[in-house]
Amino acid sequence: MEQQMFIPLFKLLEEVKDTQRVHTRLLNNLLKQKEGVQVLTVPEGAVFPLNTVEDVEAMCAKLGDAEFNSAIVSSNLLFTSKSNCIF
Structure with missing residues (x-):
């Protein structure tokens, strides 16, 4: 049992x-x-860090383009410190 x-x-x-x-x-x-x-370069038109609301809005508009969006994702952007981020 x-x-x-x-x-x-x-x-x-x-x-x-x-x-x-x-x-x-x-x-x-x-x-x-x-x-x-290989780590790719940042796609043309991408500007980092995003310092202002206008920067964020411009990037959001660019991310609407599927090709640009894929390039950003595949570029393996790594932020090494909080000073590089807008959070």
């Missing part, structure tokens, strides 16, 4: 281990992709 109580726990543990294996593979694939990617 005691063993029957543990069967659902073992099944759940196996499911967790399977999920962890999948996540590990996905993470490793992402890390491999990142290692091979």
Whole structure:
């Protein structure tokens, strides 16, 4: 009877281990992709940091263009300090 109580726990543990294996593979694939990617330059027309409300509004308008938006996302912009952000 005691063993029957543990069967659902073992099944759940196996499911967790399977999920962890999948996540590990996905993470490793992402890390491999990142290692091979060169950091791109900021697209033309993008101005950082955004210091004024007008800067933010102008950037929002530019982000409406799908090509510009993709270029911003793929440029891997990393902000190294809060002084580079408007938050």
